[in-house]
Amino acid sequence: MSWEDGFRDSPYHRFLGLEFALNDGVAEVRMPFREELVSDPDVPYLHGGVIGALLDIAGDYAVASQLGRGVPTIDMRVDFLKTAGREPLVARARVVKLGRSIAITDAEVRNEQDELVAIGRILFSTR
Amino acid sequence: MSWEDGFRDSPYHRFLGLEFALNDGVAEVRMPFREELVSDPDVPYLHGGVIGALLDIAGDYAVASQLGRGVPTIDMRVDFLKTAGREPLVARARVVKLGRSIAITDAEVRNEQDELVAIGRILFSTR
Amino acid sequence: MSWEDGFRDSPYHRFLGLEFALNDGVAEVRMPFREELVSDPDVPYLHGGVIGALLDIAGDYAVASQLGRGVPTIDMRVDFLKTAGREPLVARARVVKLGRSIAITDAEVRNEQDELVAIGRILFSTR
Amino acid sequence: MSWEDGFRDSPYHRFLGLEFALNDGVAEVRMPFREELVSDPDVPYLHGGVIGALLDIAGDYAVASQLGRGVPTIDMRVDFLKTAGREPLVARARVVKLGRSIAITDAEVRNEQDELVAIGRILFSTR
Secondary structure, eight states: OOHHHHHHHOHHHHHHTOEEEEETTEEEEEEOOOGGGBOOSSSOOBOHHHHHHHHHHHHHHHHHHHHSSOOOEEEEEEEEOSOOOSSOEEEEEEEEEEOSSEEEEEEEEEOTTOOEEEEEEEEEEOO | OOHHHHHHHOHHHHHHTOEEEEETTEEEEEEOOOGGGBOOSSSOOBOHHHHHHHHHHHHHHHHHHHHSSOOOEEEEEEEEOSOOOSSOEEEEEEEEEEOSSEEEEEEEEEOTTOOEEEEEEEEEEOO | OOHHHHHHHOHHHHHHTOEEEEETTEEEEEEOOOGGGBSOSSSOOBOHHHHHHHHHHHHHHHHHHHHSSOOOEEEEEEEEOSOOOSSOEEEEEEEEEEOSSEEEEEEEEEOTTOOEEEEEEEEEEOO | OOHHHHHHHOHHHHHHTOEEEEETTEEEEEEOOOGGGBOOSSSOOBOHHHHHHHHHHHHHHHHHHHHSSOOOEEEEEEEEOSOOOSSOEEEEEEEEEEOSSEEEEEEEEEOTTOOEEEEEEEEEEOO
């Protein structure tokens, strides 16, 4: 199975309903809204943990598109700028450094109004 | 609704099947295995994004148990030490600093063999 | 004393011999080479801790140029991409978010060949 | 030259006046106060960049004591909890994980009253 098929066939990616695309070296991952991802029973905003996962997936996808295989995450750091509601989100990631041991990626998540929801810097092992 | 009921009634927490407990100031969150959380179609290990979410939830729970309310995440940093398979996981978190503006928490995720799967440091806004 | 004079009169900034400039909202901090900043007695590369400090200072300077005052650092995260030798370095920082409680900045350090030495994401308290 | 001599002979470590010790696997680095490290000309507190460097050095020292050689820093993350004044500081670090590619360390800086000044998580390359 190709790495791209692996991304599409991942049970977790399927559960999230992710769509993948590459544009000029920028990895793009779209996520539709889903009720199961709501954080608070009263205020319907999306759980931050899912936004973190989306950044991680976009970074992985950016590296995979260059290496031809998915890579394990070493560490991830996420800053939350704005809560997201009942809305689709898009994550975009690019590779900052592709080394023999480590790849560094920068990723961001935006809502439909193109507002910044979160930013992430994620390290992957390229060994 | 109390903050504890809010944690239990969160759609995302319910989807993950989380169980919450407090032991001597340590917040404990148990997560059963679920097929939808698998990362790779071929190798059945748990998606790192979910492990990150679990650390975030445990940190939030630790702060909430002291403040009496859930708090928004400012930033989170997660280090992955070991992949997790088809197994339940437990996250534990404690509050390192509870300030007027910011709370700092340290959290870890362990598997059934008590091996360290991931560690996280998560900041929350206490305003 | 103005915030700019405060930056220039800081004993640590003076010791490092820093020069400050603003270009279209980008804060720029230049640091000459100094023997006291060498890490290893045998291999003359610059100590990473100093590069971290330079990123922090550039981020602070970027926020100060918008707020009119220096601000305390909440947390900083630095990725090291390349060692620096007996050479001057320049750090550039921009404000990603300027909120009522928190400012997020992105900073980078480059050498004379314009190669990326390190990148940093630094949070400041704006209260 | 042994790695320990390398730590002691580092020009930057000498400039900072660092003293190194190992206690039951915990690396300890003491730093006296120095006027050149003051951040603000009016309020005499220590520059955060120096505290970050101290955490990095302590983490490196902890790994070196196990590997028998200093190791390059991959990334560092520092949380500042309390400003430090005209006072000596002590950093302590321990190795959380010593892998074939990466070592993870946890470090903290305390003042003379044993109050927590900063905490850091620092990754090193062990290749």
